Amino acid sequence: MNLGIKIFFIIVILTIIISQKSFSHTNEPRHHAMVTLAKNMKEISRTIKSNSSFDDNFERKIYEVYEISKKLDYLFEEDDSSKEDSRASPEIWKNKDKFFSLTKDFEQSIENLLQAVKNNDIEEMNNAISRVGANCGKCHRSFRLPKKN
């Protein structure tokens, strides 16, 4: 092997090692999805409470939440509960039916919120938001472990 090829291989191997090291929990799709849920729901409820204009940005935020709600099963496909920085409970994979029924309820509650926005009914929106929030909490109580450190 000539030196150029050797150097090339060393660079490739180093790149692989470094990129694996920097792959932490905080850049996982699931983490990103949950953080987006929290951020968007906060903005959505603030807009409803202040009765501001329900513009395209407002609807886009709800649709983003809706898309995530449909992907939750997929985001929890792999059992990574043994990872140190994961707070996913092993119960998710032992009791999949219950977990899937909660993701389904969650998705349904976002559909209700979308319907309330289409109806332009503030009271219905407030009720829908409370149910969405209750569903976040319900799943976290059953399937999200307390902080490990």
Ligand code: HEC
């Ligand atoms: C069907 C179950 C389920 C639903 C519904 C759900 N979550 Fe979660 N959430 C989890 C689990 C499990 C974890 C822990 C995941 C982990 O540590 O990898 C979590 C983690 C989080 C985190 C921490 C993310 C991180 O990696 O730091 C936030 C923030 C969060 N959820 C917000 C929300 C909000 C807001 C909602 C509702 C709008 C919601 N979640 C709905 C199961 C759910």
